[in-house]
Every structure is written in structure tokens, then in C-alpha cells.
Amino acid sequence: MSKAWPSSRYAASCQELRTSDFDYFVPSELIAQEPLAHRDASRLMVLPKKGQNRLFEHRSFTDLPRLLNAGDLLVVNDARVVPVRIRCRKEGSGGKVEVLLVTPLEDRGWRVMVGSSKPVRPGTRLLFDGCAPHRRSQRPEDSHVALVEEVEGEGFARLSFDLNHDDLFSVLEAGAGEVPLPPYIDRRPGHPAKVDDRERYQTVFAGKPGAAAAPTAGLHFTERILEALKADEIEVARLTLMVGPGTFLPVRTENINEHAMHGEAFHVPEVTTSAIDRTRASGGRIVAVGTTVLRTLEAAGDESGRVSHGDGWTDLFIRPGYRFRVVDGLLTNFHLPRSTLLMLVCAIGGRHRVLDAYRQAVEKRYRFFSYGDAMLII
Numbered sequence: 001m002s003k004a005w006p007s008s009r010y011a012a013s014c015q016e017l018r019t020s021d022f023d024y025f026v027p028s029e030l031i032a033q034e035p036l037a038h039r040d041a042s043r044l045m046v047l048p049k050k051g052q053n054r055l056f057e058h059r060s061f062t063d064l065p066r067l068l069n070a071g072d073l074l075v076v077n078d079a080r081v082v083p084v085r086i087r088c089r090k091e092g093s094g095g096k097v098e099v100l101l102v103t104p105l106e107d108r109g110w111r112v113m114v115g116s117s118k119p120v121r122p123g124t125r126l127l128f129d130g131c132a133p134h135r136r137s138q139r140p141e142d143s144h145v146a147l148v149e150e151v152e153g154e155g156f157a158r159l160s161f162d163l164n165h166d167d168l169f170s171v172l173e174a175g176a177g178e179v180p181l182p183p184y185i186d187r188r189p190g191h192p193a194k195v196d197d198r199e200r201y202q203t204v205f206a207g208k209p210g211a212a213a214a215p216t217a218g219l220h221f222t223e224r225i226l227e228a229l230k231a232d233e234i235e236v237a238r239l240t241l242m243v244g245p246g247t248f249l250p251v252r253t254e255n256i257n258e259h260a261m262h263g264e265a266f267h268v269p270e271v272t273t274s275a276i277d278r279t280r281a282s283g284g285r286i287v288a289v290g291t292t293v294l295r296t297l298e299a300a301g302d303e304s305g306r307v308s309h310g311d312g313w314t315d316l317f318i319r320p321g322y323r324f325r326v327v328d329g330l331l332t333n334f335h336l337p338r339s340t341l342l343m344l345v346c347a348i349g350g351r352h353r354v355l356d357a358y359r360q361a362v363e364k365r366y367r368f369f370s371y372g373d374a375m376l377i378i
Contacts, residue, residue: 009323017320019251019259022346023337024358031184032371034193035200040222043366043373047349047357056357058364061220061374062228064331070233071284073275074331077215077292078238080206082169083177083198088126088146097126099146099159100180102212102244103265108161108168109149113245120157124148128176144171169209180212182248182370184336201370208267211243216370217290217332237275241266241292246315251338261315261340266296270309276326280305285378287329291341294318294327294348301326319343320351329378334361334368349377 036042046057046067059067068074084101095118103111114120127143150158161168171177179197187193203218204226229236246262253259276297279286288294299314301307305325317340330348335341346354357375366373 017256018254019256019338022342026368030368032367033185034195035371039220040225042220045375047377065228065232068234071282072234073279074236074287074289075293076205076218076238076289077241078205078207079211079240079242080209081202081211081214082209083172083179084212085178085180086128088128091125091127104165108164110159112157112159113155114157120148122148208240213243213248215290215292220374235275237272239268239272239296241296243292256319261317263313263315266312268300268309273307273309276307285328288327289331291344294330297326318347320347322347331376333374334372
């Protein structure tokens, strides 16, 4: 399902902002290449409420339960990352092609992102092996096959595989696929990982497979944190948004209003909408764990803020001027300059205040991006 978003979701006075208005400098050494030894050892920057002159607080993620109130509700994304990056070769020429699965289609089809030195063309057969990359066989009869059905442009194509969706996931999990880490995490030969990315680039509540990237705000949670939240009467509810290009593709236009978001599928269980209703009735706050959760809740919410359960599809682009209907707070990581994720954070936290926080995070040597530290905005 896709929705058209009414202009009433944006303030009439919202000025046209430029992508360059969301730029900042982060030194390369602050871009986290590995997660910390313990998930909940991350730092947590807390932004004061709007209108207050208090300085930003510098806390530990283990302080999270004490920063919330009894009766608040945290909503997390339980999408599970699948090793959906596949290194293929063109049948015949042997040319290398990298495929990233994005959206399952009917039968054995997939919408994908492709990267290669030479463009792929409809009718091209791509071969990949059902084993780890360093053990790849060169024999076509030992490979699985994907046929390029259509080339969409902008790096997207539609493929049909010789495996159904479930069997393809099994083959990828068995070693044919790679964890789709973002490009700023260096895993080239000579830069071996010190951790198991298949385990650490995954939240403790990951369940439903299909995401092409992790909902990284959830990476900080541990069973210890979840137990502490429960003890403090802070409820945790789940939903699913299959993270894809809508979350991680860069903005290529200077006028941010000209950027088109790619749609992503979501599911909101009825038990979660019931928890939201209870929290609202008791005066508690709805805190989204991550930008994917925030987008899902706002997409599933109506003008009154009531969230509907069920399946959906959203290309909602949240940027400054957006009128929030559902969410009262956000727990998130530090995001890339000029990204839609940073624009979303600025929408809920205020652009100047958030960018000031980012500058201070650089000064205080916070760790940035997927494996980095966190920020709490209420």
C-alpha cells in the first residue's frame, strides 16, 4: 500500500532548505569501524527540551531507563538483516557484478541495486555460487543463476532467480551472500573485521528477515537494558520496516523538496497499536528507536495521531517543517552529513540545535554512524 502525504503534514511557513544546510565535518577517525566490545557501552548524548538553555548531557547508554518515565513506550524495529550483497559474474564474459537485493517481487523476482564496471543489459545471466566468496567455483554448473529482466536506471534492475525467496535466503545465509555493511565501514582485503559482522550488525530483537541494512539505533540494546526498562515500567513494542534504499540512498538534489524517497515495506502489529493507545491514554510518551521506526509510525498514523495496524508501504520524507502526529521522542545514532536521516533528526530536534549537538559530538570525540554512539531527543 502506498499513501499520498497531505501538505497539512508540513508547516505552511516551512522555508525551502538546501541539502548543503545539513552539512557538517566529521574526522575520518571518528567513523566507527567496529562496534564496542559490549553493545550497551556506547555513549548517549541527550538533547534538552526545546526552549531550555541547558547544555547537552553526555551520558552512557546504560542510563537510558533513568532518562525515561514509567509509562513511556519504546518502539523498536525487529527487521533482520540478511546477507543480501551477492558478488556475481556475467555468464560468458566473466565480468564482475555486485547485486544488492532490495524488494522481493512475485514468484522468484527481485528488485535490486547493481554495480559493475560495464552496464548490465536485459537478458544477461549472472552466476553466483552457494559457498563463501573465497571458495567460489568457476564452474557454471555449480552456480545459481539470476536473469536480468529489466534495467530501470539509477543503479536499479529487476532480476529473476533460479531459487524461490526462502531458498535464496537459505543459500545467502549459508555463505553465498555478504553482510551489506555501509561503504564507510572498511572491510577490504587487508582490513579484517575484529568482530563477527553477521552477529553484531544485527539487533538483539531481530526476527523478520529481509532488511538490506540494520536499524542501527537498536544495536545498542542488550537483554540487561531490556530487563531494566521492564523493571522501570517502560514498555517495549515492535514493528517491522524492511530497511532499503529509502533509508540509505544519498540526496542528489540541492533543493531537498525535490528529493524522491524510495518506498519501503512495513508491518505494524495490532499488539503494538494497542500499546500505543494505552500509552497515550495514560499520558506516556512514544519514543521511536531509530529513524525507521519514526517513519513507520508517522506513515501509519492518521491526522489525529491514531496508528493503524497491518501492512503498508511508505516513501514518507520527513524534513524540517514536518508536523509530528505520533512520536514524542527519538533515540538514534549520529548520521551522515547531507542525508535524509539527518534531515529527519533535524525535523524533530531543530536544525540549529541538532547541528550544534553534532559539532559538540565531534569535539567530545563521539563515535559516528552505524557502529557509533547514540543520541536521545525527547
